Amino acid sequence: MTVAENSRKGLVGRGVSRVDASDKVRGLARYADDLDVPGCWHGVIVRSPVSRGTLRSVKLDPACDASKAVVVTAQDIPGPNIVVMHDRAMPLLAFDEIRYIGEPLAVVAAPTRRQAIEVAEHVRIEIDELPAILTTAELVRKFKAGELKTGVEQNAPRGVGGFAGGAPESPDVLCSQSIVKGDVEKGFAEADQIVEAEYTAGHQEQLYIEPQGLVAIPQKDGGILIEGSMQCPYYIQHELHEALNLxxxxxxxxxxxxxxxxxxxxxxxxxxxxxxxxxxMKAKKPVKIVYDRHQDILYTTKRHPVWVRHKTGVKKDGTITALKVDFLLDGGAYLTLSDVVMYRGILHAAMGYRCDHVFVNGIVGRTNTFPSGAFRGFGAPQAIWGVESHVDALARACGMTPHEFRLKNCLRVGDTTPTGMVLRDSVGSPAVLEEALKTSRFADKFAKCSRGRKGARKWYGIGLSFFAHGSGFTGDGESKIGTKVALDLGFENASPVVFIRVSSTEMGQGALTVLSQMAADGLGVDLDRVRYPLPDTGLVPNSGPTVASRTTMVVGSTVYSAACKLRQRLEESAGRPIAGSKSFEQIASKYLAEHGPLRVVEAFKLPDTVRWDQATFRGDAYPAFAWGCNVAEVEVDTRTLEIKVKKVTACFDVGRVINPVLVKGQVEGGLTQALGYAVMEKIGIKGGRFDANRMQTYVIPTALDVPEYDITFVEYPYEFAAPGAKGVGEMPMDGLAPAIANAIEAATGIRMTDLPITPEKLFKEVTTKCAKDAK
Amino acid sequence: MKTITRIWKVNGEEKTVKVPPMRRLLDVLREDLGLKGAKEGCGEGECGTCTVLINGAPMVSCLIPAGQVRDGTEIMTVEGLEKTEGGRLLQEVYADKGSAQCGFCIPGMILSSYALLSRNPNPDEAAIREAHAGNLCRCTGYQKIVEAVQAAARKWPGNK
Known part of the structure; x- marks a missing residue:
């Protein structure tokens, strides 16, 4: 059956309005801070003032009247003091070794926030301070000096450090992993020249506009209800129930x-x-914590800082003979889920181009800073920042233009990725590249770039990037998690409707709408026959976390398949087909009257052809890849060195587009976040602490900063999960930074290798170049 | 604590509040008047999510002490939009164009749109961007906001 035949109601592929739009434009959507919880107390966290140390004691000053408050420390934790994460190593509240500034040591709760703050100010802490590693640069220095021992030997695959296998040798290494294809030394021997370079990027803050906020409400049965702002309801349950001894x-x-x-x-x-x-639990009262913006920037996870070194062998004709990549992420103080971030990073660090000899060495180093965490792209933007900057250097080394070099080397159907996956189905390469080159008139414009021409008022440059993004979980993740969804047929005001029961959350990306579209399409009814209440672990099966560009592809296709089954059940019982909402209403009402509510449960299955070996890191790294090409045009003011990104042309293959309006909105937003990563958003570590703590100092793009966007899609549907969507959420974050850096080089003649690219950094390089030219 | 009494016209209705003079207008709206549409995104006037219209002008309510808002002041929050023709139109086009994603910035954003179109029903793109530059959005890249305002301008009362 083709996808087109599958689409019953024509809802798949249609740009319907968001199902949550009405509440949002009327100010009725209720966010964490809007929840009315009677008798709710407020929590305040007492944090470590030092980056590393031994905690001697945490005590409330006896002079403080805390009769109206509770104070909890590590001693009050009912179960094991851990947040499970990937290695069961991070305490919920520090009790022995403190590993970062701001690490929680105690929580005070009281009927008002002011009361809680007053008591928190009387919590006395004794710490013996210890030496700390505070910067990514220090990790890089250690790596280059051979002090970050991982046990990864050249060309020898090994088990995973940290959570999955043997412990890494060096305490500054949280985990490591390599990818090996062919023999990279043989590849270098075949090369006419070798091109080496290093690329770096600092932290990036997610800066969602709603700060973090949750409330915990004790239940009559002794349990706890957590409600508020989150992506992954089942994560909270999994990470925490042991510590809470529930x-x-x-x-x-x-x-x-x-x-x-x-x-x-x-x-x-x-x-x-x-x-x-x-x-x-201690006070037997509901307790709410809503961060203010300062707390939210200082004390939540950020994108991992990266250092990546490429060493590449090329022949004169532009053939790539060897790709060797060292990929180092700064994980902060605890592993949390950095191993998987690094996996996604190394899987994208040498992706995109044909090469028989590949060696990628991935390491997550430990610093005494806030644990780095998930951020759209999850390691891939850092990897693609490196490789797509480097490909321009390779092109130049071979005397080719960036587009000729990419068209010559890009992976196509039948080619093999670094992990040995053969690309067979749903390959939007080279289509996205060709389309973006054509739409942007790249070749013409590239010939006209300024390249630092003297005497100009403004320098113009155009640059591009080409990349793939793995859809869904890395490796065997999708098999392991076993996505389950349920559809409930029931009455609502005497009218039959279908409830989608999944744990996927709406956070702006449009899950409520696209999954509703897919359900309605599978059922053959209008959108208004489908309900998708926000998830509640008490009511929905575990369909996995809302991450990894997996929701539409994995959960959505499972919902679609469940909807088709539900339709079939109803049609069989009625002995006639559902033809639109009216007949659904008749058939479903009759069914409900005779049999009561109906639940259909469905699980996601990967096709048997998808094979992955986690131990050797060989096989099909993802169920499918989405593909993208970004073209950036920039103008650099030669007097102020202000960088203005004027236009971005982008083409993506995200498989079947379910809702063209929403997907465009998501891509525009992602590209804007990538614009910030490339040229605006700057946050460093000073004395172990983030050096920005407000929106005045961490600056994100406004309506005045964004370029003109020209976005197109080419559709190569995913064959194994009707209706054929692949991932989209993360991909717009992946490639814009290198495209902009490449454009800046075309404009100025200067290669920038550290993000964000600010006028200050560019000034330094221009000055150096001028001094060199003068000699 | 010393309180003052203020009588304002909030979303067209007369409201009397008794509040400490330095209490933030945002808190008075959200907590005393139950108008939870206005949001706090930063608490220091940078993000614009708490934007409300004071006598028609967009202002960040997190920086305004209630005592500074005089008796008789007209305050409009997102909840008041649907009482106006232009407000209903904006709600419709924001929904149609996919301008609201996570929705957190929208109560402020859409009031900035309303203030702009009320003042200038035929803004060019630069004027639209300028008028929304004080409202940060992390989801949309602003393109769908601009498109919504352009669409609303085409049908704005008096422009038809």
Whole structure:
């Protein structure tokens, strides 16, 4: 059956309005801080003032009247003091070794926030300070000096450090992993020249507009209900029920409206839920913590800083003979889920181009800073920043233009990725590249770039990037998680409707709408026959976390398949087909009257042809790849060195487009976040602490900063999960930074290798170049 | 604590509040008047999510002490939009164009749109961008906001 035949109601592929739009434009959507919880107390966190040390004691000053408050420390934790994450190593509240500034040591809760703050100010802490590693640069220095021992030997695959295998040798290494294809030394021997370079980028803050916020509400049965802003309700349950000494089912988690997340509300809410639940259990009162913006920037996860070194062998004709990549992420103080971030990073660090000899060495180093975490792209933007900057250097080394070089080398159907996956189906390469080159008139414009021409008032440059993005979980993740969805047929005001029961959350990306479209399409009814309430672990099966560009492809296709089954059940019982909402209403009403409510449960299955070996990191790294090409045009003011990104042309293959309006909106937003990563958003570490703590100092793009966007899609549907969507959420974050850096080089003649590219950094390079030219 | 009494016209209705003079207008609206549409995104006037219209002008309510808002002041929050023709139109086009994603910035954003179109029903793109530059959005890249305002301008009362 083809996809077109499959589409019953024509809802798939249609740009219907968001199902949550009405509440949002009327100000009725209720976010964490809007929840009315009677008798709710407020929690305040007491944090470590040092980057590393031994905690001697945490005590309330006896002079302080805390009769109206509760204070919880590590001693009050009912179960093991851990947030599970990937290695069961991070305490919920520090008790022995402190590993970063701001690490929670105690939580105070009281009827008002002011009372809680007053008591928190009387919590006395004794710490013996220890030496700390504070910067990514220090990790890089250690790596180059051979002090970050990982056990990864050249060309020898090994087990995973940290969570999955043997412990890494060096305490500064949280985990490591390599990818090996062919023999990279042989590849270098075949090369006419070798091109080496290093690329770096700092932290990036998600800066969702709604700060983190959760409330913990004690239940009559002794359990706890967590409600608020989050991406992954089942994560909170999984990460925390042990520490709270509750059976998983008694830690019930319910999502409120979420004001943006971008990965920032993936794993961090599991920690925040603990800070709310502990005092709630002790005080037997609901406890709410809503961060203000300062706390939210200082004390939540950020994108991992990266250092990546490429060493590449090329022949004179532009053939790539060897790709060797060292990929180092700064994980901060604890592993949390950095291993998987690094996996996605190394899987994208040498992706995109044909090469028989590849070696990628991935390491997550440890610093005494806030744990780095999930952020849209999850390691891929850092990897693609490196490789797509480097490909321009390779093109130049071979005397080719960037587009000729990419067209010559890009992976196509039948080619093999670094992990040995043969690309067979749904390959939007080279289509996205050709389309973006054509739409942007790249070749013509590239010939006209300024290249630092003297005497100009403005320099013009155009640059591009080409990339793939793995859809869904890395490796065997989708098989492991076993996505389940349920559809419930029931009455609502005497009218039959279908409820979607999944744990996927709406955080702005449009899940409520596209999954509703897919359900309605599968059922053959109008959108208004489908309901998708926000997830509640008490009511929905675990369809996995809302991450990894997986929701539309994996959960959506499972919903679609469940909807087709539900339709079939109803049609069989009625002995006639459902033809639109009216006949659905008749058939479903009759069914409900005779049999009562109907639930259809469905699980996602990967086709047997998808094979992955986690131990050797060989095989099909993802169920499918989405493909993208970004073209950036920039203007650099030669007097101020202000960088203005004027236009971005982008083409994506995200498989079947379910809702063209929403997908465009999501891509525009992602490209804007990538614009910020490339040229605006700057946050460093000073004395172990983030050096920006407000929107005045961490500056994101406004309506005046964004370029003109020209976005197109080419559709290469995913064959194995009707209706054929692949991932889209993360991909617009992946490639714009290198496209802009490449454009800046075309404009100025200067290669910038550290993000964000600010006028200050460019000034330094221009000055150096001028001094060199003068000699 | 010393309180003052203020009588305002909030979303067209007369409201009396008794509040400490330095209490933020945002808190008075959200907590005392139950108008939870206005949001706090930063608390220091940078993000614009708490934007409300004071006598028709967009202002960040997190920086305004209630005592500074005089008796008789007209305050409009997102909840008041649907009482106006232009407001209903904006709600419709914001929904149609996919301008609201996570929705958190929208209560402020859409009031900035309303203030702009009320003042200038035929804005060019630069004027639209300028009028919304004080409202940060992390989801949309602003393109769908601009498109919504352009669409609303085409049908704005008096422009038809």
């Amino acid at each position: 059976p998983a089912g008694k830690l019930r988690v319910r999502q409120a409206a979420v004001g943006g997340a971008f990965g920032g509300k993936e794993e961090f809410p599991s920690m925040l839920a603990g800070y709310c639940a502990l005092p709630a």
